[in-house]
Amino acid sequence: MTAITLDHEHEHHGPPHGLRRWLFSTNHKDIGTMYLIFALIMLFMGGASAMLIRMELFMPGLQLLEPDLYNNLVTNHALLMIFGAVMPAAAGMANWMIPLMIGAPDMALPRMNNLSFWILPAAGTMLILSFVVPFFPGGGTQINTGWTLYPPLSIQVGMSMDFLIFAIHLLGISSVLASINIIVTIFNMRAPGMKLMQMPIFVWTWLVTAFLLILVVPVLAGGVTMLLFDRHFGTSFFNAAGGGDPVLFQHLFWFFGHPEVYILILPSFGILAAIVPTFSRKPLFGYNSLVGGMIAIMVIGMVVWAHHQYTIGMSLGAVSYFMIGTIIISIPVGLMVFNYMATMWKGSMTFETPMLFAVAILLMFSFGGLTGIMLAVVPADMQYHDSMFVVAHFHYVLLPGAVFGLFAGVFYWLPKWTGHMYNERLAKIFFWTNVISFNATFFPQHFIGLAGMPRRIVDYNVMFTEFNVISSLAAFVFGLSHLLLLYIIIDTIRRGKQAKDRVWEGAEGLEWELPSPPPYHSWTTAPVLAR
Amino acid sequence: MSETADLGRRKRRTMWWLGLLALGMFGFGFAMVPLYGLICNVTGMQSVDGMSDLGRRMATAGEGPGAEERWVTVKFDTTMHPELPWSINPMEGKIRVRLGESRVVNFVAENHSSQSITGQAIPSIAPWQANGFFSKLECFCFSQQTLAGNERKDMPVRFVVSPDLPPEIDSLTLSYNVMRLQGGTLAAAQ
Structure with a gap:
């Protein structure tokens, strides 16, 4: 699919200057950039809390952190990374790339786009306040529940929980608005003649992700609203004493929480669908099956949430259903992985940094998927539940599946966004330090988890010391390696060589028909698609 | 346009x-x-209290092939919410009961403060597999309990363990979590 007309209209004036350009922006590129910068800031804050966690776990016993503060950091790390880093970064990429890829002049609802971004800094502030407030006199207790916020503990936490609940409300409103915008754009703004089944897979993954967000985020919002009512308005949704049921919250939470995993992973898989064909110099293998696979993931992913709650005492029939459903999901997910492998098969591959990330993701994500199948099996999960094995599993799924995919996307599209080429040598150093230290951090956690080390507990038995030391040391390298990423990005913007319009030799798609960087207003005349 | x-x-x-x-x-x-x-x-x-088919199981208690001599140990345990200045203790920590036979055990509740306080006990059974087979015919947990200042009160629990209890269970624990009620709802601890 290539465009043959490039009809730039030059009567448009450039961007407004100063603060107004960003504050009142309705431009999808500027808003995308702001999303990505916000996500990068949150990545470093979430990373800092992870570093503190690993410092505390370096040795058994209590060194740095009080137990409640430790658990607050665990809560904070999860929420900052999921809601602050990964989701906004993916939304930033959607803002930047979807209009370029489908030949639209901008997002369909530009003012709503501005709103959904600018809610985020407010929500981020609330989130950070929820961590900071307990340090002040009268600030109440730390949020020691973990990101799952299970009652009755979350009803007993001090006022910091109220900050957190409102932060979740704001984050939810922001992502629902962004999702509505993305779907309206995809349905109504495609270049003439581009059918749904001709869209780039990245656009498809975001279409599915946006639907998932609209379907599940409001349920979480409802759940935390009930939590708020229980805390302050005397209701008993989750109060056993008043006739409520704390397990109900777990169901509401995981009805959101499990599809959330696919919300985090699917956009990154869409990025892979752009990268793998480019560097294999072959068209994507099995386009239709990829689309079908991700719709299957969406549908099945919404009805298997209770595999996070095997230990609450469900009947045999219920746990069997959730177990089988969970294992069935590995079929469409595996299909996507195999499609990417088949795309590489007999291609003339080169290994620039985005491709290195893509290959590493397929390997490590599959590994995380295999431990996921272990955890899906009920009798095995009874043993692994709430152990460090679970921590290792979901970091193997979410770091490669979501975060590394976003890194790959940054390296792949950064030359297009900035018009400058990044430093390939530094990027490769970043890739190798990042991936090796990631594996050294989380691989040992499988062993200590299987040996019985529980998660979310500040102290541990001395028999787990060696693996924790390895894990902590590697985690510091992993954390510091992201400073290199920051340097590479700044270096690219400041000093990078001018990038070609079609940055990569094998790249296909409408975004490469535009100059690098694309003009402030692109595709003001819809491209004509070549058959 | x-x-x-x-x-x-x-x-x-x-x-x-x-x-x-x-x-x-x-x-x-x-x-x-x-x-x-x-x-x-x-x-x-299975819901948490396993009430769904209790009636059917209780109707068959004491008759049929399940009525042969089988005994289990029932242990009692109580946990007070930190906000509740009460103690509730069973007269006996554990008893041996015959399946299908109704037994009474007395709990002694005492209010250690000088104010009148209302509390609610939440029962649970461990292991959870025993949930549908343990029936309380009379229990202080069926309603809210109010103890006047420094009041001491006997509170009986009458229960039956069904003869259908899975054979691998030979001991079970009846546990009460007792919480403080204020204006009909649980007090949020700060």
Whole structure:
């Protein structure tokens, strides 16, 4: 699919200057950039809390952190990374790339786009306040529940929980608005003649992700609203004493929480669908099956949430259903992985940094998927539940599946966004330090988890010391390696060589028909698609 | 310009039905509150107190092949919420009971403060597999209990263990979590 007309209209004036350009922006590129910068800031804050966690776990016993503060950091790390880093970064990429890829002049609802971004800094502030407030006199207790916020503990936490609940409300409103915008754009703004089944897979993954967000985020919002009512308005949704049921919250939470995993992973898989064909110099293998696979993931992913709650005492029939459903999901997910492998098969591959990330993701994500199948099996999960094995599993799924995919996307599209080429040598150093230290951090956690080390507990038995030391040391390298990423990005913007319009030799798609960087207003005349 | 007006209309239509979908899912979250209990009852999934088919099991207690001599140990355990200055202790920590036979055990409740306080006991059975086979015929946990300042009171629990109890269970624990009530709801601890 290539465009043959490039009809730039030059009567448009450039961007407004100063603060107004960003504050009142309705431009999808500027808003995308702001999303990505916000996500990068949150990545470093979430990373800092992870570093503190690993410092505390370096040795058994209590060194740095009080137990409640430790658990607050665990809560904070999860929420900052999921809601602050990964989701906004993916939304930033959607803002930047979807209009370029489908030949639209901008997002369909530009003012709503501005709103959904600018809610985020407010929500981020609330989130950070929820961590900071307990340090002040009268600030109440730390949020020691973990990101799952299970009652009755979350009803007993001090006022910091109220900050957190409102932060979740704001984050939810922001992502629902962004999702509505993305779907309206995809349905109504495609270049003439581009059918749904001709869209780039990245656009498809975001279409599915946006639907998932609209379907599940409001349920979480409802759940935390009930939590708020229980805390302050005397209701008993989750109060056993008043006739409520704390397990109900777990169901509401995981009805959101499990599809959330696919919300985090699917956009990154869409990025892979752009990268793998480019560097294999072959068209994507099995386009239709990829689309079908991700719709299957969406549908099945919404009805298997209770595999996070095997230990609450469900009947045999219920746990069997959730177990089988969970294992069935590995079929469409595996299909996507195999499609990417088949795309590489007999291609003339080169290994620039985005491709290195893509290959590493397929390997490590599959590994995380295999431990996921272990955890899906009920009798095995009874043993692994709430152990460090679970921590290792979901970091193997979410770091490669979501975060590394976003890194790959940054390296792949950064030359297009900035018009400058990044430093390939530094990027490769970043890739190798990042991936090796990631594996050294989380691989040992499988062993200590299987040996019985529980998660979310500040102290541990001395028999787990060696693996924790390895894990902590590697985690510091992993954390510091992201400073290199920051340097590479700044270096690219400041000093990078001018990038070609079609940055990569094998790249296909409408975004490469535009100059690098694309003009402030692109595709003001819809491209004509070549058959 | 009719084309752009048409595009605007299409965009608005898509936006509205997506917005309604989001609102609907918010409502669905609240609809889960009654639906959750309903689904558990209709499908017979084990709810936490396993009340679904208790009646049928109790009707057969004491007759049929299950009535042969089988004894289990029942242990008692109570946990007070930190906000509640009470103690509730069983007269006997554990007793041996014959399956199908109704037994009474007395709990002594005492209010250590000088004010009148209302509390609610939440029962649970461990292991959870025994849930459908333990029936309380009389229990202080059936209603809210109010103890006057420094009052001391005997509170009986009458129960039956069903003869259908899975054979691998030879010991079970009846545990009470007792919480403080204020104005009909649980007090939030700060």
